[in-house]
Amino acid sequence: MLEKLEKMDRRLIYLVVFLSLTIPLIWPIGLPVSIGSETRSLYELIDGLPARTPVIVSFDCSPGGYGELSSGAMALLNHMAKKDLRCIGMGFFDTGPSLLEGALASSLYKGKTYGTDYVNLGYLAGGENGISAMAKNILGSFPKDFRGASTAGLPVLQGIAGVKDMALVVTVSSGTPGVAEWIRQVGDPLKVPMATVLVAVNIPNMTPYLQAKQLCGMIPSMKGGAGYEALINMKALGTAGMDAQSISHLAILFFVILGNVIYFAGRNKPAAAKGGGRQ
Amino acid sequence: MIAKGKVFSFWMLVVIILCLLYSMWRARKGRPVKIRKITGLDAIEEAVGRATEMGRPVHFCPGIGGISAIEAPQTFAALGLMGYVAHLSAKLDVPLIVTIRTPEVLPLAEETVRQAYLEEGKIEAYIPTNIRFLSNQQFAYAAAVFGIMAREKPAANFLLGAFWAEALMLAEVGSEVGALQIAGTAQLSQVPFFVAASDYCLIGEELFAGAAYLSQDKMQLGSILGQDLGKAIVALLMLAGLIAKQAGSSYFTTLMSK
Amino acid sequence: MRRELSIAVTFLTGLLVVTAFFFTSKPLAQASQTIQSWGVIVSAFALGMASVNLIQVHVKKIARSKGMEWLYSGALLAALAGMTLLGISKGPANKTYTFWFDALFTPGQATVYAMTGFYIASAAFRAFRIRNIEAAILLVSAAFVMLGNVSVGEAMWKGFPVVGKWLMNVPNLAGQRGMMIGAGIGGIAGGLRVLLGIEKSYLGGSGS
Numbered sequence: 001m002l003e004k005l006e007k008m009d010r011r012l013i014y015l016v017v018f019l020s021l022t023i024p025l026i027w028p029i030g031l032p033v034s035i036g037s038e039t040r041s042l043y044e045l046i047d048g049l050p051a052r053t054p055v056i057v058s059f060d061c062s063p064g065g066y067g068e069l070s071s072g073a074m075a076l077l078n079h080m081a082k083k084d085l086r087c088i089g090m091g092f093f094d095t096g097p098s099l100l101e102g103a104l105a106s107s108l109y110k111g112k113t114y115g116t117d118y119v120n121l122g123y124l125a126g127g128e129n130g131i132s133a134m135a136k137n138i139l140g141s142f143p144k145d146f147r148g149a150s151t152a153g154l155p156v157l158q159g160i161a162g163v164k165d166m167a168l169v170v171t172v173s174s175g176t177p178g179v180a181e182w183i184r185q186v187g188d189p190l191k192v193p194m195a196t197v198l199v200a201v202n203i204p205n206m207t208p209y210l211q212a213k214q215l216c217g218m219i220p221s222m223k224g225g226a227g228y229e230a231l232i233n234m235k236a237l238g239t240a241g242m243d244a245q246s247i248s249h250l251a252i253l254f255f256v257i258l259g260n261v262i263y264f265a266g267r268n269k270p271a272a273a274k275g276g277g278r279q
Numbered sequence: 280m281i282a283k284g285k286v287f288s289f290w291m292l293v294v295i296i297l298c299l300l301y302s303m304w305r306a307r308k309g310r311p312v313k314i315r316k317i318t319g320l321d322a323i324e325e326a327v328g329r330a331t332e333m334g335r336p337v338h339f340c341p342g343i344g345g346i347s348a349i350e351a352p353q354t355f356a357a358l359g360l361m362g363y364v365a366h367l368s369a370k371l372d373v374p375l376i377v378t379i380r381t382p383e384v385l386p387l388a389e390e391t392v393r394q395a396y397l398e399e400g401k402i403e404a405y406i407p408t409n410i411r412f413l414s415n416q417q418f419a420y421a422a423a424v425f426g427i428m429a430r431e432k433p434a435a436n437f438l439l440g441a442f443w444a445e446a447l448m449l450a451e452v453g454s455e456v457g458a459l460q461i462a463g464t465a466q467l468s469q470v471p472f473f474v475a476a477s478d479y480c481l482i483g484e485e486l487f488a489g490a491a492y493l494s495q496d497k498m499q500l501g502s503i504l505g506q507d508l509g510k511a512i513v514a515l516l517m518l519a520g521l522i523a524k525q526a527g528s529s530y531f532t533t534l535m536s537k
Numbered sequence: 538m539r540r541e542l543s544i545a546v547t548f549l550t551g552l553l554v555v556t557a558f559f560f561t562s563k564p565l566a567q568a569s570q571t572i573q574s575w576g577v578i579v580s581a582f583a584l585g586m587a588s589v590n591l592i593q594v595h596v597k598k599i600a601r602s603k604g605m606e607w608l609y610s611g612a613l614l615a616a617l618a619g620m621t622l623l624g625i626s627k628g629p630a631n632k633t634y635t636f637w638f639d640a641l642f643t644p645g646q647a648t649v650y651a652m653t654g655f656y657i658a659s660a661a662f663r664a665f666r667i668r669n670i671e672a673a674i675l676l677v678s679a680a681f682v683m684l685g686n687v688s689v690g691e692a693m694w695k696g697f698p699v700v701g702k703w704l705m706n707v708p709n710l711a712g713q714r715g716m717m718i719g720a721g722i723g724g725i726a727g728g729l730r731v732l733l734g735i736e737k738s739y740l741g742g743s744g745s
Contacts, residue, residue, distance in 0.1 A: 002343075010455070013662055014655040021654070031688035034698065051621060064418045064444065064650030080614035091363065093415075095646075097700040098629065098638050125580070127348045129573040147630045175443050176348060189284055200686075203470045204709050208717075211710070247688035248654065255678060260676075263666040282561045284742035287546055289559045295722060299729055345674070347576050353729030359738035382587035391738060408594050412587035416642075418649035439697060444650055451656040465720040467713055472657075475664040483716050498735045502726045509722045 003274075006262050013255060020251040024243035031243055035227035038210055042195045042217025043079070043231045049167055051084040054160055056169040059089065060180070063177070065199050066099050070237025071225025072197040073103055073172045081108035081166035086156050087118035088166070090142065092130050092177045097122045097146045110147025116155045122146035128181040135163045135186050164190050168216075171238045172197040179206050183214050197224070286537040292511060299505030304500025314503055319461050319479035320492050322361070326435035326459045327367040335434035336374040339364055340424065340449065342440015342464065343380040343390060343417060350441035353465050354384060357440030358391055359490030360452030364437060369404060374457070376431060377410045385412045421445035423450045438462040438477065439486060442469045450476035475506060486517040546735035551732040588617065678704050 012015065049055070057077065061069055063174035080087055087109060093096040100120050104110065106268045121142040124130040134141040145151050169192055171182050179196050188192040193216045196277065198206055209215045219228050220247060225238030281289050305314050330337045341357035344350030361377065368375040379385045379391060389410045396405035412521075413423035427434070429452070436453035438446070438460065446462075449496040454476060455458045461482025462473035473480045481489065484506065491499030521530035550572050557569030557576050595610035602610070631681020668674045684690030730736035 010659045013659050017658045031692055033688055034691055036701050062417055062650075063646035066643075067647040067650060095642075099643070100634065101630070101635075126573065127345075129347075129576070133570065133573075149630050156665050176344075177352065181349075183607055187713055189282075199444075204705060205467055206719075207710055208714060212707075245569065248688040249683045249687045250550050251690060252658050252661050253683060256665045256676065256680075259662045259665060260644060260667055263668075280561065281559055285559050291723065292559075295725055299726055339674055345580075349724070352724040352731075355727055355731055355736060355738060359736065362738050379587070382583035385583065385587050385590060390740065408597060410590075412590045412596055415584065415587070416592075416646065420648040422645075422649050434707070444653060447653055447660060448649075448656050454660075465723065467716055469721070470716075472660070476660045483720045487723035487727050490736065496735075498732065502730055502735070503551060506719075506722050506726045509725070510719060513718055513722070531562070 001220070001263050008264065016251055016255075018246045021244045024247050025118070025240060028240060029243045029246075032251070033077075033223075033230055033239060033242055033245055035230060036218075036220065036224060038215075038218040038220065039227045040221065040226045040231070042219060043228060045217055046076075046079055046083060049083060049085055052086055053089055053167045054086040054156075054165065055080060056088045056090065056163070056166050057100070058169065058171045059091040059100040060093050060171050060178050061097055061099065061174035061199075062093060066219055068199050068226075069172050069174060069197050070103070070224050071236060071241065072228055073225075074107055074236065075225055075228035075232055076106040076110060076170060076172075076197060076219065077103060079228070079236055081112065081117075082115075082232065085163035086120065086177050087137075088156065088160070088164075089119060089146075090121040090134070091123050091184065093175075093183075094123050094125075100148060117130075119151070119154060119156045120146040120271065121151065126267075127177040127247060128185060131177060131181055131185045135190060138162060149221070151231045163192055166192055168193045168195060170195045170197065173202070174199045175202075179209060179215065183209060187214055193199065195219075196248065233242055284536070289533050293512075294489070295486050295505075295509040297507040298512070302503075302505035302508060303498050303501035305419030306504065307495040312497075312500040312504045314488060314492050314500065315494055316479065317485050317488065319463060319485065320479045320489055321509045322461055322479045323364060323437075323457075323493070324367060324446055326437070326461055327371060327373060327457050329365060330368075330373045330434035331371040333434040335430050336376050337364065337368055337435045337437070338424075338428060338431070338433035338453075338458070339375060339437040340381070340440070341377070341384060342438075342442055345381040346387070349468070350524055354442040354488050356486050356489055358387055358436070360439050360493070361388065362391045362395050363490075363493050365392040366399060369396045369399035369401040370403065372401070374406070375409060376427065376433065378420070378424050378427060379410065379412045380415060380417070382412060382415055385410065393511050417443060417445060424449055424452075428452050428458070432456045438464075438473070439481070440464065441466055441491075442473075447472035447476055453477070469536060473530045528530075529535075539735065540740050543740055544737070549582050550735065551728070591617070678708075 001132050016131055023129040024176070051197050057075070067132065077087065087104070089097070089100045089104065090098060097120055104120065110279065112118060124134055124141055126133065130141070132156055134268045138156065138239070139151055151157060163169070163186055169182060169186055171179055173196055174178055174227060186192050195215060197219040198221065203220050206215065206218065210218055219225055222238050229235050229238045292509035302312070327337055340360055341361055342350070342354055344354050346354050367377055374394065377388050379388055389407065392410055392438055396402050414420045425448070433456065438449055438453070439462065442449070443466065444465050446464065450460060450462055450473060460477035461479045462475060462477040463486040464470060465483045465486055470480070470482050474482070480531070488503050491503050516531070523531050538657055553565070554572060592614065593612055598610040599607040619734050620634070620637065623631065623737040626636060665679070669678060681697060682701040684693065684706055685698040692699040727736065
């Protein structure tokens with residue numbers, strides 16, 4: 001029996017994980033969502049900004065990572081739209097501006113005027129070099145926006161000489177270039193407040209920046225997104241996804257415990273040597 | 280002169296470079312440098328040998344990072360190790376498949392492998408189309424590697440360099456096809472996945488020490504010692520800062536923000 | 538001679554970019570910016586060259602394929618050609634380009650990324666065995682962090698998020714900082730070896 005479990009087809013594990021994710025999405029349990037202090041800090045910062053304040057929202061993420069970040073990013077954009085803040089969108093991942101375009105179209109910004117209330121400046125190549133170039137000269141780095149129109153004279157960019165005129169920079173980040181690069185090129189040298197919407201796997205790496213106050217807020221993964229949705233009173237994907245995340249975590253812990261039960265029960269028997277995986 | 284906010288960083292860089300230069304000079308003068316045993320590097324020959332015995336290819340991925348960003352040192356370290364693996368593969372007549380995500384790494388990988396085959400006198404065995412650019416999109420690249428591993432069933436899988444979210448998936452698929460896996464990265468977020476999913480894992484600086492460890496080149500070994508000297512200086516600074524902070528002085532905090 | 542020239546160019550450009558980062562000098566900054574723009578241009582050409590490699594590999598596959606295997610390579614080449622022509626002629630904001638991006642590319646990337654969830658379950662089952670004290674500590678910590686990050690954990694016991702957060706903010710952070718410093722210095726050493734021509738692996742051969 002134990003040998004059968006040890007050699008169990010991986011697809012059975014995948015099936016259990018699939019069911020643990022799907023069932024709560026179809027039949028939500030409604031578990032309460034807690035709000036982290038870093039999420040609350042960002043909410044309060046944005047809530048305190050006067051109308052028409054410009055904020056950079058940089059989509060530095062791939063479509064793969066965006067699945068995890070979308071709830072936080074959408075909640076952020078909706079809050080900014082509610083507060084009538086100017087959204088200066090851009091991206092340093094080639095796929096970022098396309099994702100931003102979709103996000104803006106699904107957010108409360110769709111009821112506002114492009115070019116006056118928000119803009120998608122598009123993609124700037126070069127990674128950290130691109131961020132450095134943009135920090136020195138925004139208009140020069142983006143002579144045309146994502147839609148191909150000239151950025152000169154756009155009302156949304158009025159009064160903005162450089163990144164120093166921004167009240168906040170938020171990077172929706174799933175990799176590199178991301179938070180560290182923005183802090184090195186903009187946050188630290190220009191003293192512009194920085195925040196991030198971040199994938200879970202990068203949270204341990206970025207917590208030092210939060211502690212050192214180089215980041216003033218963070219929406220960590222879907223949990224942070226669900227928390228932000230609760231703060232702005234617009235429950236959406238993040239909240240719906242937390243039940244699924246809870247049950248799938250329990251499923252994974254179950255398999256870890258099962259693996260250890262099999263291991264301890266079969267410890268005296270000689271293990272079959274196989275390539276791949278630690279013995 | 281020196282830009283505001285970068286004075287301390289500049290002088291720290293100078294100190295670290297001086298440590299590196301001193302250690303390399305010392306090694307060149309004949310003072311031996313010993314590096315502790317790194318199991319993952321010792322296992323490279325075992326892995327390629329396994330592939331020869333099983334008649335299956337070796338797969339090498341030098342990470343998905345480029346050569347112009349902060350992960351560039353990892354890519355160069357991986358290319359160094361790729362040269363070593365290519366030498367072994369040429370010597371033991373085992374096919375080497377290299378999969379590339381970043382376009383600018385492709386010519387470097389081609390040249391590294393071709394040169395290795397040339398130096399082993401096996402240039403006719405070098406197959407240029409075994410060095411494959413798959414896609415510069417992260418998950419399209421990962422999906423293509425899954426397909427290659429499922430079809431070619433490598434007996435040895437090297438995942439060395441800068442990796443992001445696809446790391447665990449590459450290691451798991453390698454495990455599914457029964458490959459002996461040696462992984463290594465300095466991307467802190469991916470180290471736990473490699474530790475869990477691969478047979479041998481090079482963590483952080485062990486990847487950078489790879490070329491020095493395998494070649495036993497004096498200058499490279501010297502630079503490893505220099506790294507350790509630099510770390511010792513940083514540790515002393517941290518300790519001094521901690522003691523000063525506890526005593527109520529913000530001298531080091533002010534110094535480091537200059 | 539080719540090697541020496543490559544090493545010299547590497548050294549000079551590296552020195553210029555590093556110096557421009559630290560020193561306030563307009564000519565240096567401009568020179569550094571120019572070199573970095575050249576880097577972007579070289580990357581773009583490298584992408585073109587890599588596409589040629591891709592086309593070569595897949596045309597060979599189509600020529601040698603048995604059965605219906607050619608279909609996959611054919612689809613790849615058709616998509617490569619189609620999206621390249623569309624992007625160049627109409628731009629990335631074009632409706633057709635956006636349609637294929639939203640309908641095919643984004644879900645495809647998201648799907649492959651989502652597979653990580655399944656792979657972590659199988660990796661956890663296979664590898665998270667309590668073989669020694671360190672593995673036991675790892676397992677217990679992982680359980681606290683996992684349950685602390687989800688609503689069900691907090692519902693089971695209020696202490697899970699508290700302990701989970703402490704584990705992330707204290708021992709994990711200490712380890713991360715140590716590794717970050719080590720990897721950072723390792724990166725400086727690696728960069729210096731490349732600049733000084735001690736690390737020559739990128740020029741071909743075994744690198745020594």
